[in-house]
Amino acid sequence: MPYDPSAFPPFAVTVDLVVLTVRTHSLCALAVRRGESPFQGRWALPGGFVRADEDLAQAAARELAEETGLSVHDPAAPAQDNGAHLEQLATYGDPERDPRMRVVSVAHLALAPDLPAPRAGGDASNARWAPVEELLRQGDGRDGEPVAPLAFDHAQILSDGVERARSKIEYSSLATAFCPPEFTVGELRRVYEAVWGVALDPRNFHRKVTGTPGFLVPTGGTTTRQGGRPAQLFRAGGATLLNPPMLRPEV
Amino acid sequence: MPYDPSAFPPFAVTVDLVVLTVRTHSLCALAVRRGESPFQGRWALPGGFVRADEDLAQAAARELAEETGLSVHDPAAPAQDNGAHLEQLATYGDPERDPRMRVVSVAHLALAPDLPAPRAGGDASNARWAPVEELLRQGDGRDGEPVAPLAFDHAQILSDGVERARSKIEYSSLATAFCPPEFTVGELRRVYEAVWGVALDPRNFHRKVTGTPGFLVPTGGTTTRQGGRPAQLFRAGGATLLNPPMLRPEV
């Protein structure tokens, strides 16, 4: 039996994506330039409408694939191909958040390795990786690109996503989602340093991550791509929760 | 300029509430009996449609007040009246989750002290506090009331809410939201024991909570309402994040 549509107000439901990666020692997010009003020409988070027959996670995965070509890493799959990690972040539904209509946006958080070049409908100039502190910096616009802040409430969403990532790598093995399938302890440490914005002691970090059972699995190979002494290569192990957690240094 | 409504599918947006409290040493959730189809007569989480001019948090607070009479504790307010803690939990949007229509539900988690008696539109028989393990027990129905599981995907939502509460009292002072404005260390310990379902050492617990700066503020009073030696009374202090956290014992 269909339901009386007049009994409730109709909403548009969208998914917005906070896609994070680490490049050149800083935490970056994917931003797309808006082609239409409102906020035309401003930078925004990628996103779009949820389709009628789609689950929220499916919609987020579809948008992620459309924007970056990344597929979502299936948590059940044992092998760590270079799919991204995707999880629901939070939902934003202020009545005024979109001037056109009542839109509720289910934001998702994606963590990806560095490699992919952004592509927004084939047009590279309309999508870019930008350091999050640049995207969140409120319009001082000295020399950085984005004089204007992000469209809609996307600065809030991005900020929440970054905070989620920062806290989640403390107690989970999620930092490996920023790394290629095989990586060194030093590369993993640079991920933590970029996400947290701090410097970590390489010796204590090495002791901690190699001493946590299930976190890292040695592949046997070594690499020297970072210069210096060759480093052992690892894959992410099966452990998802770290106990005891990594400790984020005080401010 | 209004937006073309045919460009996106319309959704109904609801809020559902996981309201938790601790009574007689066990973690309980608020359940209401459904009066109409689908799932007529089954127990469900309280909830309702988000109104056209309402924020999501406002809608959740309104539903909470309607069902329990509880007001939401303003995080900015210093005084701890017996308002409840309310936070967004997650959003559920499977296309099949409601057989009538496409409904996206933004679930919220509320933590409240024991006192309030439930009332669902004035009819007490249609609302009750039930131990969460009873609500989540899948239809063995030996002697417990709910032979049938919760309506819709509410078992999943309740399960997610309980897990959120269990983990959040580890690293935040949120357990005090289950306590009356003034409480003893022993009462707070019983909250942890009920939520985690474990027994804690009273001496180590006492040392930990009284030694964490900003967690507890002594009021000067004492009480003997638990029997035994009189215990000091405390209020919740200003600290919201506990560092280092409370440690949940292994299984």
Place this chain on the structure above:
DNA sequence: GTGTTTATCGTCAGGCAGACGACTATGATC
């Protein structure tokens, strides 16, 4: 008073993190 209950203080050993020294193995430079 004796027993019971709950609260509170103390002690001790083990584990883990921060600080930091020392050594190793590569490539770059002279």
Place this chain on the structure above:
DNA sequence: GATCATAGTCGTCTGCCTGACGATAAACAC
């Protein structure tokens, strides 16, 4: 080829925190 710079890896030491548990304190019931 020696030297230097760079990164990686192994150890040591100290202090803090936790878990296990003994001991004492202050109420109530009988």
